[in-house]
Amino acid sequence: MFASSLCSRRKLKFSHIARLRFRLFSSTTPAHNAHVDLKKIRNIGISAHIDSGKTTLTERILFYTGRISEMHEVKGKDQVGATMDSMELERQRGITIQSAATYTIWKDHNINIIDTPGHVDFTVEVERALRVLDGAILVLCAVGGVQSQTLTVNRQMKRYSVPCLAFINKLDRMGANPDRVISQIRSKLGHNAAPLHLPIGLEGETKGIVDVIQRKALYFEGPHGNLVREDEIPQDLRTLAEDRRQELIEHVSNADEILGEMFLEEKTPSEADIKAAIRRTCLARSFTPVLLGTALKNKGVQPLLDAVLEYLPCPSDVQNYAINNNSTNEGEEPEKVFLNPARNGDNPFVSLAFKLEAGKFGQLTYLRCYQGMLKKGDTIYNVRTRKKVRIPRLVRLHADQMEDVSEVYAGDIFALFGVDCASGDTFVTDLKLNLTLESIHVPDTVVSMSISPNNTKDRDNFSKAIARFTKEDPTFQFSYDADNKETLVSGMGELHLEIYAQRMEREYNCPVTLGKPKVSFRETLQGPCTFDYLHKKQSGGQGQYARVIGVIEPLPPHQNTQIIFKDETSGPNIPKQYIPGVKKGFMEMCQKGLLSGHKLSGVCFRLQDGAHHIVDSSELAFYLAAHGAVKQVFEEGNWQILEPIMMVEVAVPEEYQGPIIGLITKRHGIITGLEGNNQWATIFAEVPLNEMFGFVSELRSSTQGKGEYSMEYSRYSPAIPEVQEKLIQEYQQAQEGGSSQTQKKKKN
Template sequence: MAWRVLATVSRGSAGARTPQGALRALSAAPASADLTRNIGISAHIDSGKTTLTERILYYTGRINNIHDVRGKDGVGAKMDSMDLEREKGITIQSAATHCSWNENHINIIDTPGHVDFTIEVERALRVLDGGVLVLCGVSGVQSQSLTVDRQMKRYDVPRVAFVNKLDRAGANPDKVVDQLREQMALHACAVQMPIGLSENHEGVVDLVKRVAYTFKGVKGEEVEETDVPASLVDEVEERRNTLIEAVADVDDALAELYLEGDEIDASVLTDAIGRATKAREFVPVFMGSAFKNKGVQPLLDGVVSYLPAPTAREGVCALDLENDEAPVPIECDSDAPLLALAFKLEESRFGQLTYVRIYQGTLKKGDYIQNVRTRSRTKVPRVVRMHADDMEEIDEASAGDVVAIFGVECASMDSFVSGEKRGESSRLAMASMYVPRPVISLAVAPKKGAPPNVVDAFGNALQRFTREDPTLRVHVDNESKQTIISGMGELHLDVYVERMKREYKVEVEVGEPQVNYREAITRKATFDYLHKKQTGGSGQYAKIIGYIEPIEEETFEFVNECVGTNVPSEFIPSVEKGCRDAIAKGDLVGFPVEGLRVVLQDGAAHAVDSSDQAFRAAALYAVKRAIGEAGAKVLEPVMALEVSAPTEFQGDIMGSINQRRGMITNNSTDGAQSVINADVPLAQLFGYSTDIRSQTQGKGEFTMEYKTHTSVMPDQQAELVKEFQARRAEESK
């Protein structure tokens, strides 16, 4: 058997034989954008994203030692730099780093797996050119895996998959590949096969090159490349043919060679997989165990071979602000006018730290840049590359790079162009991202008797957190005067309450979690309303006629069908504003009304007494009255719940879900583990984490994400209406 040892640490930087040597060599920027890869590592919670990133950084020489997420040394993984992350053993904020591999510069963003922090995944995938979808070899495709898949598809991000944890009992990578095809509708196929599973997992076979990799050394840093073991040769050939057929289905060049019966060598197959992956028509699946230091280096080779460089990313467009936001193709050209997107904000000891993706042009320290939204012009005092919470100062960064800048005030998703002079690109801006709406709220306030400096710190904390996180919303309730924070889940809000205590020394009093209900109508209703007031001098006069009707979308529509000048055109915007005022707070339970279309058909105006104010008031009262006649109903948020626990607890879990008015949608058992999927109202899930721990002796875990709003039961609606009326009566005293 022929073999050779690859000193993989040295592969990150030519000539470096130690991690320290590789680290020193990283300060140089890549020779060109062709040698750059911008990737995000995303997965369901506890699938091993941060552990995988830690190994990548070690094998590329970026860090000198490996620390585990829940390691006994108390240090924690490099990318989990926040104290809360290390205490809870989860990723809360996405963290950026960079490394080198075979002369390629790789920017990496490690993202959270918990659904409460899904905006971190959203913003990362918005600016990255490729993704690594990590899947547990035992649990396979899970709820957040599906969410990440939707996010990758939303932004047309090519991806490779990595089936992790093959050292665990019950690992079944073939099942995971099947789930990728069936549940995610991906054209996926393995490019590797494991050498042993569970405690017998030794390495992987590369189906493309027909070689075996095993991982030696204290931390798996030595990769032995050998011939395929004789016992696996036949299976390797069979699986390789399956791979070739799968790629040939989506790549015409390979299909032609395959149909002609030509031998498909490694280089030809590699090129075909790369073309199909970059075109988002194929997903190559890698395998290993990051925790056991197996399979990481071949995955890095796959990232370089199969995921696109910024120059090869297809379909990247900016929006032409002077042409109704028409898409304008842009090229990754360092000599073109600057166009960059601020995708993440952080508060640091030096002020606001702004993460930017440079789409074209070059950003230099000392340059003037212009915010496309505000038209403000700012000098860039510092440009840095991030390594989790560490920084490396650089003089410039070019098209295709991901860096951070200091001293530039902006909002998330602001676009920047060159500020030296108004150029062609100043009319261009990058599209924003999808922001899911919050589903849960808390009333928060500093503890009673807090001194003024603590009250100020409380306000500063909320202002900072909402700037950083678009899914965190803050408002003051007009009736109760309480400060309400809204977010994606209990954990999401708990983290921010804890951060106020740690980072701003503010002790916070927290009210009961509040579900964000919605109101809707069930049938069409007409309105014919005259608003007339005469109090001396100019009065108010406005008449509007029309109807309201329910629509399927969770939105509001205003349609003007007026013919003639009975309602003067200058008052139409005021009518729409009045309609929006009417639906901002419903009369049933005080939440916004959605799924509503208002159609204005006719009306009347007075030559003297009609005004914007009069028509706005008329629309407000008319639509309010019509909603009351249109069968108003209350909608509650329903969450997609996934519970994973040993099979012995299956009955108790299902019984608990039924008690919480949940509807079980799927129940599967794989060996000793059960996975239960259900749709459960959010109001019934408060405190569920405590219940699931007690029901499963601490062995069960669950995730949930917002699915939809649905009608509440009649008795529940009556109770909610009664509570709201009692609360309103109490507040009016």
């Protein structure tokens, strides 16, 4: 009646009425019921290589679950943009820069979703999201397949033992080949994977998918694909569907004992048997279900949501633990305390702060509750700082919007205002617990650039922006180079630093100038070198006396980014209270090498013997002795410079393959692989980061703007002689210039 009255009064078309009714339905936000069954909660992340369709997929999920009333495109052509890309820069560039959290309901299940960036420069956003999530959807492009950032995301999922589903997206694209992508998932990612779906047509002929478990064809009809129609499998696909079903059973049987026994006994498993086995193996990360679809064309999203409920873990399926700091003694393995995710509120509250963001009302801290409950008005403690804070407001997030809640329970992802903390801090309601959750892995920065505000009047805003961004993003670092008298910012790539420079101008009205990128080179030893250094100083009163004997040696190539200090002394020659002084002195010398001014890495300082004086020895004396020992090894040892090597993946039309290989070779790159697919070539190479600056402009001009590339850090490797000589020469000139300026000042 409501619809008919609207139609008579306003003469609206039926589609407009349907949209209005839908909007009225979806405007009610999902209920936050504290007593939701733990089995009906899913915390998932959506991760993939750049431009695989993560944000588009999230937009469809929110639409089909009734969370939003209209779908918008990532590029923001309609001046709106995708819901999860709330930052203006994200909508302009068509990329995700910050991970965004939301929540929705599908078939009475609460689903918390974090949409993460795909670009390697923002990899820490993926890292911290996966740290707190129970499961993930790994999105792959049906044309691109397994790409460089897919490998990185896969490693991150493995690091945190996150079970995942694979979703092969973009079946409608020219050159789509899901079979090739599945073989890459098996060979490149090392997954025991098999498809649950079969495509009904590809590219422009994509009509739907076949569910091989249920033996049904699924068609997605209606203006937005929201009507899922089940039908019989097309005649020409029935044999293939049965073959794929058998292939699926074989792959799952290899990982699941129960289904394996049925397979050996030649019993025919039921639909429920197969689904139960897939869930068990998916939770154990021994099998990866592969689903198909095209988010942009609204096909395959609802079956993916069903698979999230059926196969990915709920909070009680994941065993989370904290470290008991009260039981940790030096040299002993810390005691692990397993957390209880029950939503009854009987257990002490334990949560992890995994992301910081400057919001409209102060610092917004994203947390995941692992145990117990928290109410508005409660007091919590930061285990690291031992500070307490009262919680005036609790919110749940939907991109840049938020909803106030009165309480949160184990398994919930929520946010707080006004909490002073760092990313990775643990919060509890009872400090006696003294529990610490495992922190978040933060990769080392690889690029540095000088930065300065264009106008000296903007220095206050510049300081505020730097303070905020370095706190929010641990891979964005700020430092001052005393030798070159310039401020430096370091990050994961040129784009990373560019984005922050643009955000300073937009958000703080502080235009800045970025200097030439500086690569984080390292210095290391080529062979072991012994040292025997005596630090002795007598100038009336108590003197200084310390002698250190040992060897500094290079670490194996796979450890060439580490610095290790080993105390191998025995006996009373160096009292144990002076060892920290030696270690501190060595670590400080590692911050700036004497060959080119870059950090030392890949070296091990083995302290074997020494001597002390009963009166004149002190921790300071041994600290200075370690300085002298490193200088002695620098003069006597053979040193070399290491540079970061990037794994580069370039996709170009086949006719440009030769020139691009020449372009990579000219930049001292090594081609590691070639792939051809439907008139497109993918070139895999390892190239020094120092040679990659300006590559994008050359690539675009050489391919008429059709080529694209991505890169990620691979390892550190010895620099070529020309690069090493140039760096040493530049450093020496800078040192001479600095000393001459100092002498002039003294004369004046």
